[in-house]
Amino acid sequence: MKLLILLVVVLGLVAAVQLSKVYQLSISLRGKREEDISEADNRLNGGLFLAFMVAFYVSFVVLLVKYGSYGTPPASEHGAAVDRLMDFNMAIIFVVFFIVNTLLFWFSAKYYHRADRKARFIAHDNRLELIWTVIPSVVLAIIIAYGLQTWNEMTGEASEDALRVELYSKQFDWTARYPGADGEFGQANYNLITPMNALGIVTEEGVAAALTEIEEKIAKVEEEINYEKGHLLAEWAAIEAELHDDHGHDGHGHDDHGHGHDAHADHGDGKQALEARMAEIEHMLESDKVNILTEAAYEAKEDKLYRLIRHRQRIQEIRNFDFDGELTAWESGMDDQIVKGEFHLPVGREVEFVFRSRDVIHSAYMPQFRAQMNTVPGVPTRFKMTPTITTDSMRTVLENPEFDYVLLCNKVCGAAHFNMQMKIVIESQEAYDAWMSEQGEFIVKEGSEEPEMEQASEQKESQTITASL
Amino acid sequence: MGAQAHHHEESFVSKYVFSHDHKMISKQFLVTAIVMGVVAVMLSVFFRLQLGWPGESFAILETFLGKWAPGGVLDRNAYLALVTIHGTIMVFFVLTGGLSGTFSNLLIPLQIGARDMASGFLNMLSYWFFFFSSVIMILSLFTEGGAASGGWTVYPPLSALPQAMPGSGMGMTLWLISMVLFVVSSLLGGLNYVVTIINLRTKGMSMTRLPLTIWAFMVTAILGVLSFPVLVSAVVLLLMDRTMGTAFYLSDIFIGGEALDVTGGSPILYQHLFWFLGHPEVYIVLLPALGISSEVIATNARKPIFGYKAMVGSLLGIGFLSFIVWGHHMFVTGMNPFLGSVFVFTTLLIAIPSAVKAFNYITTLWQGNIRFTPAMLFSIGLVSTFVTGGLTGIILADSALDVNVHDTYFVVAHFHIVMGMSAIFGMLAGIYHWFPKMFGRMMNTKLGFAHFWVTIVCGYGVFFPMHFVGIAGAPRRYYEYSNFDFLGSVMDLQPLISTFAIIGAIGQLFFLFNFFYSIFYGQKSVQNPWMSNTLEWTTPVRHVHGNWDGPLPEVHRWAYDYSNPVHDADFVPQTTPALSGEEVH
Ligand code: HEM
Numbered sequence A: 001m002k003l004l005i006l007l008v009v010v011l012g013l014v015a016a017v018q019l020s021k022v023y024q025l026s027i028s029l030r031g032k033r034e035e036d037i038s039e040a041d042n043r044l045n046g047g048l049f050l051a052f053m054v055a056f057y058v059s060f061v062v063l064l065v066k067y068g069s070y071g072t073p074p075a076s077e078h079g080a081a082v083d084r085l086m087d088f089n090m091a092i093i094f095v096v097f098f099i100v101n102t103l104l105f106w107f108s109a110k111y112y113h114r115a116d117r118k119a120r121f122i123a124h125d126n127r128l129e130l131i132w133t134v135i136p137s138v139v140l141a142i143i144i145a146y147g148l149q150t151w152n153e154m155t156g157e158a159s160e161d162a163l164r165v166e167l168y169s170k171q172f173d174w175t176a177r178y179p180g181a182d183g184e185f186g187q188a189n190y191n192l193i194t195p196m197n198a199l200g201i202v203t204e205e206g207v208a209a210a211l212t213e214i215e216e217k218i219a220k221v222e223e224e225i226n227y228e229k230g231h232l233l234a235e236w237a238a239i240e241a242e243l244h245d246d247h248g249h250d251g252h253g254h255d256d257h258g259h260g261h262d263a264h265a266d267h268g269d270g271k272q273a274l275e276a277r278m279a280e281i282e283h284m285l286e287s288d289k290v291n292i293l294t295e296a297a298y299e300a301k302e303d304k305l306y307r308l309i310r311h312r313q314r315i316q317e318i319r320n321f322d323f324d325g326e327l328t329a330w331e332s333g334m335d336d337q338i339v340k341g342e343f344h345l346p347v348g349r350e351v352e353f354v355f356r357s358r359d360v361i362h363s364a365y366m367p368q369f370r371a372q373m374n375t376v377p378g379v380p381t382r383f384k385m386t387p388t389i390t391t392d393s394m395r396t397v398l399e400n401p402e403f404d405y406v407l408l409c410n411k412v413c414g415a416a417h418f419n420m421q422m423k424i425v426i427e428s429q430e431a432y433d434a435w436m437s438e439q440g441e442f443i444v445k446e447g448s449e450e451p452e453m454e455q456a457s458e459q460k461e462s463q464t465i466t467a468s469l
Numbered sequence B: 001m002g003a004q005a006h007h008h009e010e011s012f013v014s015k016y017v018f019s020h021d022h023k024m025i026s027k028q029f030l031v032t033a034i035v036m037g038v039v040a041v042m043l044s045v046f047f048r049l050q051l052g053w054p055g056e057s058f059a060i061l062e063t064f065l066g067k068w069a070p071g072g073v074l075d076r077n078a079y080l081a082l083v084t085i086h087g088t089i090m091v092f093f094v095l096t097g098g099l100s101g102t103f104s105n106l107l108i109p110l111q112i113g114a115r116d117m118a119s120g121f122l123n124m125l126s127y128w129f130f131f132f133s134s135v136i137m138i139l140s141l142f143t144e145g146g147a148a149s150g151g152w153t154v155y156p157p158l159s160a161l162p163q164a165m166p167g168s169g170m171g172m173t174l175w176l177i178s179m180v181l182f183v184v185s186s187l188l189g190g191l192n193y194v195v196t197i198i199n200l201r202t203k204g205m206s207m208t209r210l211p212l213t214i215w216a217f218m219v220t221a222i223l224g225v226l227s228f229p230v231l232v233s234a235v236v237l238l239l240m241d242r243t244m245g246t247a248f249y250l251s252d253i254f255i256g257g258e259a260l261d262v263t264g265g266s267p268i269l270y271q272h273l274f275w276f277l278g279h280p281e282v283y284i285v286l287l288p289a290l291g292i293s294s295e296v297i298a299t300n301a302r303k304p305i306f307g308y309k310a311m312v313g314s315l316l317g318i319g320f321l322s323f324i325v326w327g328h329h330m331f332v333t334g335m336n337p338f339l340g341s342v343f344v345f346t347t348l349l350i351a352i353p354s355a356v357k358a359f360n361y362i363t364t365l366w367q368g369n370i371r372f373t374p375a376m377l378f379s380i381g382l383v384s385t386f387v388t389g390g391l392t393g394i395i396l397a398d399s400a401l402d403v404n405v406h407d408t409y410f411v412v413a414h415f416h417i418v419m420g421m422s423a424i425f426g427m428l429a430g431i432y433h434w435f436p437k438m439f440g441r442m443m444n445t446k447l448g449f450a451h452f453w454v455t456i457v458c459g460y461g462v463f464f465p466m467h468f469v470g471i472a473g474a475p476r477r478y479y480e481y482s483n484f485d486f487l488g489s490v491m492d493l494q495p496l497i498s499t500f501a502i503i504g505a506i507g508q509l510f511f512l513f514n515f516f517y518s519i520f521y522g523q524k525s526v527q528n529p530w531m532s533n534t535l536e537w538t539t540p541v542r543h544v545h546g547n548w549d550g551p552l553p554e555v556h557r558w559a560y561d562y563s564n565p566v567h568d569a570d571f572v573p574q575t576t577p578a579l580s581g582e583e584v585h
């Protein structure tokens, strides 16, 4: 390895020395000035422009023939319109591209410098300039009008009976949610996210489960703080000093950490309480819960505790929120259906996607449907479309029995961004109904086992990532 | 004003380091930018290796990147960091600081007939802020978690939350600090440029006689002064979200197993602020290049630039419009579709002044007598890339179409051709053209030819095929694509693209060698090697403080009297008084 670098460096030096020789030679041999470009050189460069132009155009055509389709044919209603608009725009820019580049390279080749010529002195021509202001304006007006018409169609309101599907992004996978029989999504709140409630859907059980979880976390951190060896020893020493001191002033030290220190005393039976606390500390020091933290780590734990308590407060606020007795919002979450790994849509039915994000901005990109929308934490977004070709038909069209539609992430979101995908299946209404009936309803169960679906797909993701490394 | 420049002895430090002289500062900017450019090109070769041959081991990666490329395979986080820093350096350090810093500094005083910038001291400060900002950006590559990795646009929440990715830790903080320093540098420079152009023009140099370079630099500086402060506010708010627990850009976030205590902010706010700078920024990059090429093309076609007034008008038009198009980067953020329509309209309007410029360049060549100096080759290349890349902008500006190609390789192709290649070509044209003015020596012409042809072939070879990759649906900022078979055969283009990238990078050695070697050993320059009309060529080859040994020159005509039939010579310097009866511009 080192040898290789050395070799490269040596070669580089040799090349540089050679170059400098050629350089010096070319100056002295020609015996002329750098700024005097010979007629031969001028003709050569002009000719090279033409040659370059031809090569450029030929490669363009080859690329166009080989790779010029827009990936797969459009699989949605507006997708077809988008492709038509694309064809239209492409046609215009091809024409302009060829005309302008040809003029540029052709003029360059034609008017190379000759000593016996003089350039034509022409500083401006209002008529010409008007022409190339007006023509582009007209063409652009058409482009704008056509483009905005398509834009308005694709961004209009979704119809009443559109199927609604929520796509939820997080580092680094997608989850789809269907509203269930009632056709309405349950409310969601990021404070309620737990392993069993990955979307943070608001239900009474969901709130309760989140509270239980947060309480457990708080208890755990509290324990870690309370059983920190250094702080326990310090407290013990402080109490001992105080007892010997006989001054009887109040125990300070570490009561600011508060929890579980209620042994701190009133004046009356102060001494007794202190002794009890000492015994307690001795007992605690013997338990296997004792742990040792650096001062920084200890402070981090305290911070964490503070944040957890704030989190608990927010959950309690949700629980206490008064919906004027109308709890339907809470209930409509109960029958929501949540799927991972792949999601299905019936062909020919309009679907309105609602996008939410858990952590950072992602982008739901479905290239075969010519559809894309960012998912933004805290700001729900929408996109509607009507799939027109089932997965099976597309497989036939592409003569690829393996083909699948995909949902990709198209906004950089971290290390595994490049592999954040979900399969989309487009199928007949019957097949869709059958699939849907197999999907369980969303219910937050008490207890700690994780829903199977989630585990399975998480595993799958990590597998594909390791496989790809 | 003293006619004679003062000739006091100077120490090394005051001459080469803390110089107040605009010519020296210009060289400082240029050399810094070249160093930064080399770094950015190397980073791109590194990640192009991964994209061309995913998963394959390259010893060179491990040599340079160490733990970021264990076993010679680029790490996934490192990939994103390299892409991010590559983009940041190219856009800001090479094509903003480097391009404007070099040529605005060199040419503004020389071409308007001023002894120096309005404030030499601020000018020096501008360079040193730029320098330290560059150093910090490079240092950020060596932080524990790696450099900023969220893309050159550093969108929050990704960039705001250290737990979101390793690059959002220390690396991100350094990125933000570097950016603030950078903006200070740009503002100091920009204000200085504008003030100098407005106040220090020599006798006879009316605004309508300014060379187009100066017009371009002025519009650029105004854009910078108006838009960079907005970037600072965006960046400062982001810093506060990162360090002080504010939530300007954050809301309802659950990450790292924890529900964050943030509500009410909006990540989209950042994007509005960022692109309010971001779009003018692409013109801050491009306009100086257009100004340089106007000058180079007129000089070497031996013809007046066609449609001077229209060229100035379109510069102003583009400058103005660039402030009301930023939303075209945000069509798929959930923005109100009607607002989207407005941005479609304003964005496509920019195509009109752009078209005017392109046609005017081409007409300038028509019936010219074209000398293909290396600078001229690059300027013609610029016109081609400006047109080719600008045209795909029409697709991106059409919101209905952008939905499908937003953030794909199609965008990468678009902005690299229209902004990357054009501006780099303009910068190189400027270097070849004004090298004699900067260093008193000539660069080698033949090496210049070789450099140009390698660069344009490889440039198009890299970016043109990317259109097809993007249209097939390949997202940008992906570490690899092997998990998607719908992309199919388009991915065969990846090794080809990477090969062009490597050859193109190596081809830049022609330039680097030529540049540094010629500084010391190049042929001595004559006073006006290109037989040009502008004032900088009336100064002595040897640099003097105050630029002109004698009194300041007086201007009697515009800069574009090439091949004027009234005169015998094929060029008429701006200092030439009107012949009797001649109607001068
Ligand atoms: C002429 C100089 C131009 C420069 C320097 C330039 C540069 C850029 C850059 C840097 C991007 C960034 C993409 C990203 O990182 O997401 C971009 C995107 C874009 N450009 Fe340009 N551009 C230019 C001309 C145009 C023109 C003439 C149009 C329209 C007619 C246009 C329309 C767009 C649009 C709509 C996007 C957003 C695409 C997307 O994010 O999907 N640009 N351009």
Ligand SMILES: [Cu+2]
Residues within 6 Å of the ligand: A362, A363, A409, A410, A411, A412, A413, A414, A417, A418, A420
């Ligand atoms: Cu992503």
Ligand SMILES: [Cu+2]
Residues within 6 Å of the ligand: B278, B279, B280, B282, B325, B326, B328, B329
């Ligand atoms: Cu823009």
